[in-house]
Amino acid sequence: MIHVGENSWNLRIFITDLALEKTMRVRGDQHIGGIMLQLVDPENPKDWSDHALWWPARNVWLSRTKLTLDQCGVQADSLLHFTPMHKILRVQLPDLRYLDSRVDYSVKTFSAVVNLCKQLDIRYPEELSLCKPLEAEHLKRNFAQVPHQKRVPIAEPDGTTYLQPAADTNSFVPISTSFHGEGGSTGSLDKPSAPGSFFCAPLSPHNHRARSPVRTVSPFPGTWKQSQLGYATYDSSSSSLGDFQENLASSPPTPCADVRALQLRPKSLVEKARLNVGWLDSSLSIMEQGIREYDTLCLRFKYFTFFDLNPKCDQVRINQLYEQAKWSVLNEELDCTEEESLMFAALQFQVNHHVDHTPQGAAVDSGIETSSQENDNEDEIDSALKELQITLEGPDYGGDSRNITRIPELSDYLRYLKPQRFTLRGYKRYYFTYRDLHLHLFKNAEDSRRVAPAISINLKGCEVTPDVNLSQGKYAIRLEVSPDGGHGINSEVWVRCENEQQYAKWMAACRLAAKGRSLADSSYESEVDSILSLLQMQRPAHGVHVNIDPRSVEAVDYLSPKIIRKLSNKAVQRILEAHANVRELNALDSKLKYIQAWRSLPDFGVSLFIIKFDGHRKEELLGVAHNRIMRMDLSSGDHIKTWRYNTMKAWNVNWNIKCMMIQFEDENVVFSCHSADCKVVHEFIGGYIFMSMRSKDTNQTLNEELFHKLTGGWS
Known part of the structure; x- marks a missing residue:
C-alpha cells in the first residue's frame, strides 16, 4: 500500500485541444506554472506556449503563474481547463461586415481591442471598444428590469461543458459559495470579489449557435474576402497586407439584407439610452464576460473624441468612422432636419459612386480640422x-x-x-x-x-x-x-x-x-468657413442637370425611414439635387465632410443613460459627453443642469447598492443607473477624462495603466 500525504489530492484538468481529461496528484502549495509544465508532454512537438488554465466554475483565468493552488482557492472538487488564450472572435466592424479575428481571450478587453485595432490598422484604439449585439427586445425594458437567470451548463461542440455565466454577464461575476456550491477563498486573485452580478444585454440565440468553426481562419493578415452572408475572413494564400488595409479603407455600398434587417432604430430617448447596455467591461477579459470562441461582438467607436484624424495615415479609421456615422444617421440614433438628411445622403451617394480614389498618403483639403482635436x-x-x-x-x-x-x-x-x-x-x-x-x-x-x-x-x-x-x-x-x-x-x-x-x-x-x-x-475663421460650407451643402441645387438615372437609386439606402415618409415619391429626386453640391469631392473628402457634419449635429457625442437621483422617484436622463455630464428631461431631452469635468473632484461606485456618487466642487451628485450597470457610466466618465489627458506628442505611448485607474472603479 502506497502512503499518500494528507495535503495532496486529485485535480481534474481538461485539455481542450486534445479533448482529454487528465487527473493529476497535486498539493495546495504547488504553483500554477508548475501544474502547466506537468501537463505538457515533452515528447509531443505541439507548441503549448499560448495555453493557460481557465476555471469555468469561477469564470476566471489563473493567469498569475506564481500563485499556488491554495492562494487561488483551487480544491479537490475543482475542474480546470487547459486551453488556448487566443481564440477566434467574430467581430462586426462599424461598416457591418464581419471578420473572424484571432483575439487574446485572457487579457483585459482594453488590451484585446488595442491588439485588434493594430491588426486592422486603426490608430488610437482607446477610442473604440467591444459591445454585445443588441436586438429589438433589449430596447423595450431597462437593464434593471432584466431578471437574473441561473447559471446553466452549456455544451461545446466537442462535448465539453462549462457553466455559463449569469445571463450575459459582462463584468463582475460573483465568487461566492452560494453561487456555485464550491468552497475555498478567493485568495489574491486579480480582482477583489464584487457583491452582486453585473449583467448586460442577453447574448442573442444566434450569437451562440455559430461556436463551431465554420472555416479555417489564418491569424495573419491577408487578402480580404467576403462571403454571401456578409462574413469576412483572410485568404491565407495571400500575404498582402496592403490589400487587406485597402479593403478596410472602403466598404460595400450596402450590407446584405439579413445584416441590414438586424439594425435597431430607437423610437425615443428612452430607447436611445438603452443602446448603451451592451458595452463590455474594459477591465475584464473577454472570456470572463461570457464570450466564447466564435461568438460575435461589435467593434465600435465608443468615445467621441477623435484625436488627430489624419487623411494621410488614417484611411481605415476614417472609413470605419464614416460608416458608424452613416448608420447612426440612417437608424435615427441622431435627429436630423430634412436639409441635413439630404446633405448626408448626397455625401453618401458621392462616396458610393466616385470612381477616383485618393491614393494613400495624398493630402486632402476637406475643410474639417484633422490635425488634432484640442482637449x-x-x-x-x-x-x-x-x-x-x-x-x-x-x-x-x-x-x-x-x-x-x-x-x-x-x-x-x-x-x-x-x-x-x-x-x-x-x-x-x-x-x-x-x-x-x-x-x-x-x-x-x-x-x-x-x-x-x-x-x-x-x-x-x-x-x-x-x-x-x-x-x-x-x-x-x-x-x-x-x-x-x-x-x-x-x-x-x-x-x-x-x-x-x-x-x-x-x-x-x-x-x-x-x-x-x-x-x-x-481657429475662429476656419470655424466660420466650416459652418458656411455645411450650410452651402444643405442648399438644394435647382436647375442643375443630373446625369443619373433615378431608377438606379434606392432611397432606403440613403435616407432614414422618417425622412422617406416625409418626402414620399420625391425622395430620390431630392437626393440627386443635393448631390449636385458635392459632386466635385473625391471619396475621402466626402467621408471627412460627412464626419464633420455628423459632429455638428445637436445631439452628437452624448451617450444617454436612464437614472434616478438619490431621493427622487422620477426617472431622468443622464447625458455623458466628452467634457461634461448633463441632467436631462426624460421626455423632451431638455438640459436641466450641467456639471463639467474640470469641476469634478472624485467619482465612486458603491457596488453593494449599485449607486454612483460624483463629487464636484460645490455639491455631491448621487444616482443609480437603470438602463445599464453603473460600471458602464463610470467607465464612460473615466474614459473621457483619459481622452482629455492625451498629448499631441508624437512619441506618446498609450498609458493602459492610467486608463484602468480612471475607469476600473476599484482604486
Missing part, C-alpha cells in the same frame, strides 16, 4: 495664458496700434428670447456685442458706447445647439448658460440671426466661448 484642458490653459497676458499688458480700448493684445469683438443687431413656460412673448431685437467670452445686449448701438448693457451673459462653458431650417430661413442658436459660467441650474437663451453669414460668425464665436476661447483664437 478642454489645453483650451483652458491657452485661455488662462491669454487672459494673464491681457492683465499684465492691459487691454486696448482706445485703438492704440502699439497694443498687439487687443481681442477682437463682434457686434450686430440680433434677436433675443429667453423662453419661459406659459408665455407668448416673442423675440426682441437688441444690439449685441461679444468680447472676452461675454455677451452684452443693448437697446441700440448708441447705448453700447455710453450705458451699461441691459443684459450680460457669460458664455464660458455654455452649451451651444444649432437650430437651423434653411427652407424657413431660420438661423437660430440655442444657448444654455449657468449663472457663474459653469455651475448652477442652466438657463436657456435663444439668439436668432438674419442670414447665414451672420449666423456663421456668431455660432463660431459661441462654440469657441464654450471651450473658453475668445475671437482671438486662430
